[in-house]
Amino acid sequence: MRRVRIAFALLSLALAAGATLLVGHAMASLRAERAAQAETLAARIFDEMERELSAFLAAEEEAPVSDWRARLAGGPQFVRARFEISGEGEVGVSADEPADLREQLAAWADRRVTRPLRRESPSTPPRDALAETPSPSRLAKEEKETVYEALQSLNRGAEERVQRARKIVPGEGRVESSLADADRIDTQAQPDALAAPAAVEPSRSSAAAPGVAPAPLSQEASDTARLGASSTGSRTGSTNAAKRSAAIVDPLLGDRLDRATLLLVRTVLVDGRGLRQGLVLDEAALGGWLAERVGSRSGIPGLEIRIGNAEDTLGTAYEHRFAEPFEALRAGLRLPALDGGAGAAAILLLSGLLATVAAVALFALYRMVAVALRFAERRSNFVAAVSHELKTPLTSIRMYAEMLRDGLAPSEEKRHEYARTITAESERLSRLIDNVLEFAASERGGRRAELAHGSLTGEIEAIAEMLGPHARGAGFTLLLSVEPALPAVRYDRDALAQILVNLVDNAQKYARSAIDRRLELRVARSAEGVIVALRDHGPGVAAGDLSRVFELFHRGGDELTRATKGTGLGLALVRSLAERMGASASARNVEGGGFEVSIVFPVIARERAAPTALTPPDETAERDEA
Known part of the structure; x- marks a missing residue:
């Protein structure tokens, strides 16, 4: 048995280890799937933000050049102001804006436009300084960027902005009064310079990944200016040229005015004269607007969206850097626990x-x-x-x-x-x-009992008389006690005799060391029926063996130290024979010493019982068939 226990223990450990690995792998796969779902959901939310910004940019880039500053009313709340910076450096801001904003824009223009130009050509500034100046986005992007930051914005939103390129807007020749007296380009001398779209090379800025600045309009502007300068002698067709003049507009580019304010600036070239047009955006309001629009459509309860600089998105699970011209903005997401509990x-x-x-x-x-x-x-x-x-x-x-x-x-x-x-x-x-x-016989299914109906009194007395000499020969005295007027029961004569013989033999074996050598055979009526019990005055049975005394081959004690003879069949056959007659067998230790085995026979119904004499087996069978 020890080897069997060890084998089953090892088998259990192997099965438990395999099941644990299987469950662990399943849970890890489930966690990986949920993480992938969360990443996909975050990417979709970021794409929705990019779409919103792309739609906003598309609307602004379609705005007419002539009434740029007048379009503030009715716009998004995060657009604080619209401004224009002329070729002479004059700053114009939409109405009802504080003076300090104008000063900030002038300082920004001086820092981003005028100073870089002076450093490049301090002695001979170009004819139109603003047109020759590199775009603010290029100057801002000269700062070192990591590969990770560049790759983070290669998303769908950036791809949607690939078509943002320089465009020609017909009929926008008179943009501002400050440009009315500027030198005109002789479009008759060079008719294809502005009229044909193919003459203007599209900007590659919008197709580049973040970290690569859009090409400025300075080269094209200077080329166009030189074309105009070479034909200043011919001004006879100026009236017709004014009608055919068009504005060349670059895409909006991004820059930062201060920590809380963003700028979107575009370069406009009209008749060889350039100016900057732009928007002043409140970063916090822009982030709130974007989070509200995307968050309300997502339908995800508990979604947390942070939009701002890199410090504002610290601690979020997913981060995203927006595509140009909002590359100064970062977005962070904190998603609620996805529904994967099922x-x-x-x-x-x-x-x-x-x-x-x-x-x-x-x-x-x-x-x-x-x-x-x-x-x-x-x-x-x-x-x-x-x-x-x-x-x-x-x-x-x-x-x-x-x-x-x-x-x-x-x-x-x-x-x-x-x-x-x-x-x-x-x-x-x-x-x-x-x-x-x-x-x-019991192993083969047992022989059929030949049941008789009647009282057990006569049968018990006859069997006791036969067993008396046998008990006395072993040094015991068999005492019989029979209650009068016992009710009729069903029994088998041979089975009853074999039961009592086995009980007497069992008592003689296990009570041979007892001082009291009496064997008490008792027949009485009980609540369950008629009880036949045999008691000895020996040491009894150990508590651990009491429930197993009726098992086949069971013998109390250790096989190596056993002093009592026997085969282990006696009490097992007692129970088997009792059950064959419809009776039940039980055993108990008697208080005061001794062991008692009881056989309980159920009482027959009154109309089926023979009140005085026993019914022979064949008559019983005939009566049952009747």
Whole structure:
């Protein structure tokens, strides 16, 4: 059994380890799937933000050049102001804006436009300084950027802005009064310079990834200016040229005015004169507007959106850098826990069920193997005990028979003693053989009981009279107590006799060391029926063996130190024979010492019972058939 336990323990550990690995892999796959879903959801939300910004840019870039500053009313709340910076550096701001904003814009223009130009050409500034100046976005992007930051904005929003390029807007020749007196380009001398769209090379800025500045309009502007300068001698067609003049407009580019304010600026070239037009955006309001529009459409409760600079998005699970011209903005997301609890619960539930089924199956298998091994061990002990029990009476019978044959009995009294011994051992051998045969019959399904109806009084008295000498020969006294007027029961005569013989033999074996050598046979009426009980005054049965006394081949005590003889069939056959008659068997330790086995016979209904005499088996069968 020890090896069996070790084998089952190792098998259980192997199954548990495999199940644990399987469940762990399933849970890890579920977590990875949920993480991928969260990343996909975050990417979709970021794309929605890019679409909103792209739609805003598209609307602004379609705005007419001539009434740029007048379009503030009715615009988004995050647009604080619109401004224009002329070629001479004059700053114009939309109405109702504080003076400090104009000063900030002038300082920004000086820092981003005038100073870089002075550093490049301090002695001979170009004819139009603003047109020749690199775009503010290029100057801002000269700062070092990491590859990660550049790759972060390669998303759908950036791809949608690929078509943002320089465009020609017909009929926008007179933009501002400050440009009315500027030198005009002789479009008749170079008719294809502005009229044909192919003459203007599209800007590659919008197709580049963030971190690569859009190409400014300075080169194209200076080329156009030079074309105009080469034809200043011919001004006869100026009136027609004014009608055909068009504005060349670059896409909006981004820059930062201060920590809380963004700028969107575009370069406009009209008749060789350039100016900057732009918007002043409140970063906090822009972030709130974007978060509200995207968050309300997402329908995700608990979604947290942060929009601002890199410090504002610290601590968020997902970060995104917007595409040009909003590359100064960062977005951070904190998603609520996705609804994946059902999958995890299903895995855990199935794992629990699998573990429970496996544990029950292993335990049942272990119990089956253990019972089979114990039964095989008891059967082996039974074979050894039967061999011994058969050999002992045969040896005695042979010895005393040979002594009688050879005339070795010294007296007549000894001859009678030898004869009694031979008879007793023969009876003992017969009982053992009967038990073995009964066990074999029970293994094959048992023989059919021949039940009789009637009182047990007469049968019990006859059997007790037969067993009295047998008990006295072993040094015991069999006492019989029968309650009068017992009700009728069903019983089998042979089975009842074999039950009482086995009970007496069992009592003699286990109570032979008792001082009180009485065996009390009691027949009485109880609430359950008629009870037949045999009690000895021996040491009783150990508490651990009391529930197993009716098992086949079970014998109390250790097989190596056992002093009591027996095969382990006696009480097992008692219960089997009792159940065959419809009775039940039980055993208990009696207070004050001793062991008692009880057989309870159910009482027959009054109309079926014979009140006085026993009914023969054949008559009983005929009555049952009737």
